[in-house]
Amino acid sequence: MIPEFGHLILIVHLILSLLGGTLPLLAVYGNYRSLEISIKKLSFMLFILITISFLSLIYSFLVDDFSVAYVAQNSNINLPVYYKLAATWGAHEGSLVLWILAMNAWLIGFIFFTHSKDKDFLSTVFSISCQVIFAFSLFTLFTSNPFERILPIPPLNGADLNPSLQDFAFTVHPPLLYFGYSGLLIPFAIAVAAILFKKDTREWASYSRPWTLLSCSFLTLGIALGSWWAYYELGWGGWWFWDPVENAAFVPWLLSVALFHSLITSQNRGVFGKWSILLSIFAFATSLLGTFLVRSGILTSVHAFALDPERGIFLLAILAFFVIGSLFIYSITDFGHVEENKYELTSKEFGFLLNNLLLVVLAISILFGTIFPLIYEAFTGGKQISVGAPYFEIILFPFALALGLLQGVALYLSWGQSSSFSFLPRLLIESLSIFSLIILILFVLFDNLYLSSFATIFLASWILVGTLQMTKKRNLSYWNFLRKRLAVTFAHAGMAILIIGVGVVSSYSLEKEIILSPGDSTEFSDQTINFQSIDDLLGPNYTSKSAVVSFDDGSKLSNIVTEKRTYLPSGQITTEAGIQADLFKDLYVSIGDNLQSNIWSFKIQIKPFIRWIWLGALLIAIGSFLAGVKQFQRR
Amino acid sequence: MKKIIDALPLVVFASLIIVLFSFLSDKDDQLETALIDSSFPDFNLGSLSDESRVLTKQDIIKLPALINVWATWCIACRVEHPFLMKLKEESRLTIYGLNYKDNKLKALDLLERDGNPFEFSIYDFEGRLAIDLGVYGAPETFFIDKNGLIRERHVGVIDEKVWEEKFSKYLNE
Amino acid sequence: MNKLIFFLLFIICSMQISVEEKVNFDNEAYPFASDVQESLFYSLLNELRCPKCQSSNLAGSNSPISNDLKREVYELVVEGKSSKQIKDHLVDRYGNFIIYNPPIEPATYALWFGPFILILLSVLVIIFVRKRIT
Numbered sequence: 011m012i013p014e015f016g017h018l019i020l021i022v023h024l025i026l027s028l029l030g031g032t033l034p035l036l037a038v039y040g041n042y043r044s045l046e047i048s049i050k051k052l053s054f055m056l057f058i059l060i061t062i063s064f065l066s067l068i069y070s071f072l073v074d075d076f077s078v079a080y081v082a083q084n085s086n087i088n089l090p091v092y093y094k095l096a097a098t099w100g101a102h103e104g105s106l107v108l109w110i111l112a113m114n115a116w117l118i119g120f121i122f123f124t125h126s127k128d129k130d131f132l133s134t135v136f137s138i139s140c141q142v143i144f145a146f147s148l149f150t151l152f153t154s155n156p157f158e159r160i161l162p163i164p165p166l167n168g169a170d171l172n173p174s175l176q177d178f179a180f181t182v183h184p185p186l187l188y189f190g191y192s193g194l195l196i197p198f199a200i201a202v203a204a205i206l207f208k209k210d211t212r213e214w215a216s217y218s219r220p221w222t223l224l225s226c227s228f229l230t231l232g233i234a235l236g237s238w239w240a241y242y243e244l245g246w247g248g249w250w251f252w253d254p255v256e257n258a259a260f261v262p263w264l265l266s267v268a269l270f271h272s273l274i275t276s277q278n279r280g281v282f283g284k285w286s287i288l289l290s291i292f293a294f295a296t297s298l299l300g301t302f303l304v305r306s307g308i309l310t311s312v313h314a315f316a317l318d319p320e321r322g323i324f325l326l327a328i329l330a331f332f333v334i335g336s337l338f339i340y341s342i343t344d345f346g347h348v349e350e351n352k353y354e355l356t357s358k359e360f361g362f363l364l365n366n367l368l369l370v371v372l373a374i375s376i377l378f379g380t381i382f383p384l385i386y387e388a389f390t391g392g393k394q395i396s397v398g399a400p401y402f403e404i405i406l407f408p409f410a411l412a413l414g415l416l417q418g419v420a421l422y423l424s425w426g427q428s429s430s431f432s433f434l435p436r437l438l439i440e441s442l443s444i445f446s447l448i449i450l451i452l453f454v455l456f457d458n459l460y461l462s463s464f465a466t467i468f469l470a471s472w473i474l475v476g477t478l479q480m481t482k483k484r485n486l487s488y489w490n491f492l493r494k495r496l497a498v499t500f501a502h503a504g505m506a507i508l509i510i511g512v513g514v515v516s517s518y519s520l521e522k523e524i525i526l527s528p529g530d531s532t533e534f535s536d537q538t539i540n541f542q543s544i545d546d547l548l549g550p551n552y553t554s555k556s557a558v559v560s561f562d563d564g565s566k567l568s569n570i571v572t573e574k575r576t577y578l579p580s581g582q583i584t585t586e587a588g589i590q591a592d593l594f595k596d597l598y599v600s601i602g603d604n605l606q607s608n609i610w611s612f613k614i615q616i617k618p619f620i621r622w623i624w625l626g627a628l629l630i631a632i633g634s635f636l637a638g639v640k641q642f643q644r645r
Numbered sequence: 646m647k648k649i650i651d652a653l654p655l656v657v658f659a660s661l662i663i664v665l666f667s668f669l670s671d672k673d674d675q676l677e678t679a680l681i682d683s684s685f686p687d688f689n690l691g692s693l694s695d696e697s698r699v700l701t702k703q704d705i706i707k708l709p710a711l712i713n714v715w716a717t718w719c720i721a722c723r724v725e726h727p728f729l730m731k732l733k734e735e736s737r738l739t740i741y742g743l744n745y746k747d748n749k750l751k752a753l754d755l756l757e758r759d760g761n762p763f764e765f766s767i768y769d770f771e772g773r774l775a776i777d778l779g780v781y782g783a784p785e786t787f788f789i790d791k792n793g794l795i796r797e798r799h800v801g802v803i804d805e806k807v808w809e810e811k812f813s814k815y816l817n818e
Numbered sequence: 819m820n821k822l823i824f825f826l827l828f829i830i831c832s833m834q835i836s837v838e839e840k841v842n843f844d845n846e847a848y849p850f851a852s853d854v855q856e857s858l859f860y861s862l863l864n865e866l867r868c869p870k871c872q873s874s875n876l877a878g879s880n881s882p883i884s885n886d887l888k889r890e891v892y893e894l895v896v897e898g899k900s901s902k903q904i905k906d907h908l909v910d911r912y913g914n915f916i917i918y919n920p921p922i923e924p925a926t927y928a929l930w931f932g933p934f935i936l937i938l939l940s941v942l943v944i945i946f947v948r949k950r951i952t
Binding site: 248368 | 846879880
């Protein structure tokens with residue numbers, strides 16, 4: 011009964027979102043004022059409905075209702091309760107419901123927190139958002155209904171949740187990511203409404219900015235958690251693969267970062283209005299495009315969801331309708347007189363423009379590289395090619411370098427006029443000092459210097475000094491600093507920390523594959539590795555070979571457990587890496603194959619400073635969250 | 646001019662959608678074969694049925710032939726097995742097996758039980774010839790002509806349809 | 819203070835960058851005669867794609883075929899083959915699909931040079947447009 015109830019509620023939600031997507035527009039444009047509805051009430055109702063629907067899906071998981079096909083495919087009686095909950099959004103159908111829920115949550119936030127006298131404008135934003143929500147609900151109900159039943163003979167047990175998803179990070183990572191993606195709906199709807207109303211740039215930018223910052227914050231957290239998950243779950247110690255799914259999240263992230271920087275300029279100076287509109291549209295478009303690429307199956311990927319060409323066509327149609335539609339309106343609208351605030355080549359405006367160009371061209375390049383194998387195959391008549399990490403790293407580096415150099419000086423630039431560069435010598439000297447200090451620390455810690463890490467470490471020092479000095483230069487008191495500069499300091503310093511992490515881990519990592527039987531030991535770097543023991547364990551829904559490997563560097567002994575699990579329902583085997591995490595270096599061991607009776611292969615790694623990557627990302631997320639929240643307080 | 650610039654994002658994005666749509670409609674899962682029209686690689690491996698018999702390239706390039714990569718752990722191989730048996734009976738084409746990373750006893754058992762479509766099977770436990778052939782997994786099927794050149798390759802189950810579309814034309818040459 | 823740091827930096831840079839002596843252990847899965855070969859081997863594992871898994875490199879896969887390919891790469895490294903020779907060896911068999919770094923050829927010019935041309939063009943355009951406004 012409950013699944014039918016959830017299904018029914020989802021249909022009611024569909025109908026109401028259609029009303030929300032049409033009535034306000036008719037009222038505003040067709041002048042049928044009698045059709046005017048309370049958008050506050052409607053948005054509230056939509057949110058309640060989708061929440062109930064989602065809760066009934068969760069309920070079906072918790073009570074093991076395997077007559078629901080989606081539950082049967084993604085859960086199992088022996089699955090721990092915590093993962094039954096997470097399995098709700100563990101695959102395509104449920105994740106869509108969560109996505110719609112997230113869009114509704116953002117919409118409700120927008121309606122309740124945006125104070126504008128222009129009710130028609132708000133209604134239009136609401137209506138456009140409702141249209142997108144309607145399209146997603148339609149997509150869910152017609153191609154990916156999570157409430158579909160297997161009747162009359164339901165299976166006795168479910169097929170189980172994909173074992174590599176049975177994990178803490180995975181329970182949190184998708185919701186954050188979906189909230190990030192779906193948050194970009196709000197800037198999109200605002201941008202389209204801004205075109206329709208030919209809104210003043212400063213005004214609409216001020217509406218859009220907090221939501222862009224908050225989505226960016228969620229995207230950052232979601233991506234960072236995904237990276238952390240991949241690091242320990244996939245068992246080979248990589249933290250970023252340049253896999254299509256990762257790129258599908260990275261591209262909207264880059265565009266959302268570009269967008270909120272552009273919005274700062276638009277709001278403060280009234281410039282870049284049309285550019286900000288286009289960016290809003292494309293940030294949203296790439297979040298949909300990523301979904302399309304991942305779920306249509308046209309790109310092969312480790313993360314591949316259940317694939318179905320029908321879904322691909324439907325998603326492409328949604329994408330085409332909204333994005334081509336809005337770009338069409340954009341192209342035929344005559345914006346008339348645009349405020350022309352002049353600015354010099356070394357002004358802050360120009361700095362933001364450069365930042366935007368770099369981010370946007372980088373995003374386009376990554377998107378292009380991601381779909382390039384398909385283009386290549388089409389043009390060469392079936393020849394195949396892989397575009398992976400080595401390519402993307404080569405492309406990323408010069409862009410990151412230019413962006414980082416710009417970031418270091420960006421805060422010193424002045425609005426409109428030419429900036430004074432008297433700060434440069436000091437910035438250079440201080441960042442060189444910090445650079446030398448970091449190099450010295452690395453040398454003390456690892457007894458080794460790698461020239462390949464120098465550029466990234468200098469870049470990080472440059473950004474760090476540029477960010478922290480600025481707060482000093484402004485002579486802000488402690489409280490004023492907290493009030494005014496905290497967000498940007500967090501975000502920019504976070505970027506510096508992330509870059510240090512990336513630079514060090516990519517140069518200083520060590521890895522080796524070894525073969526040991528219990529009791530054996532071997533040397534690795536300054537560590538003595540000892541294979542202590544291997545035991546059979548029985549988990550709630552898996553059996554496991556659990557090996558204890560000790561690392562001893564003479565002063566500290568760490569026993570690390572790594573497991574090879576065989577999940578019972580599916581027979582799927584996963585490797586659980588053992589990690590001794592530390593701020594300066596991770597000791598990483600993952601168990602390999604059982605070669606002979608009790609001889610095992612292991613992959614051992616030392617990953618210096620890898621935590622800094624996620625620490626940096628966390629700071630960026632906090633920074634953009636604070637910046638977003640600050641925008642509400644301002645009004 | 647201004648109009649053209651304003652329409653540019655629309656044109657670019659619309660073409661992207663069209664391109665993506667075309668990818669969606671002609672999605673082909675076949676893997677590329679790097680070795681088409683090149684000579685069958687040299688090898689030196691034992692026979693599945695007789696360990697002492699050493700097989701080399703010279704043993705298989707005398708006549709046009711099919712080389713089928715198979716294993717007992719490969720479920721799809723059992724699906725295509727009856728077709729290979731039928732092919733052996735109906736055409737006079739020689740079929741060689743490449744037994745890939747398999748248990749020898751299980752493999753011989755299977756041939757005993759379900760019939761043996763192969764002239765002989767090369768026993769490639771370590772997957773060495775498979776790497777030289779660019780094999781991704783089992784089943785895969787190669788066609789070599791009388792000059793010992795690889796002319797066609799199929800990844801996955803071979804059946805009547807695949808045979809007609811990809812392989813039968815070579816028999817008439 | 820700054821001078822002191824510069825001086826320290828100078829000392830560090832002029833120091834012999836330490837190279838650990840290579841000791842061979844029986845329990846290495848892939849023993850090498852030199853560090854150069856070893857680092858070549860592990861960097862190749864990160865650049866080569868596991869053909870069966872569709873989206874993972876050899877380092878990240880324990881599937882039978884990637885173990886075979888690791889062995890193949892290992893043997894070629896030990897034979898003293900260069901990075902390019904080993905990649906060519908595998909590309910001859912598996913096609914360019916096997917390497918994550920696409921070759922530079924006319925069909926990939928757009929991939930390799932597109933990003934840089936695009937950024938140069940757009941920077942030129944904004945400088946040009948800005949001058950018109952002023």
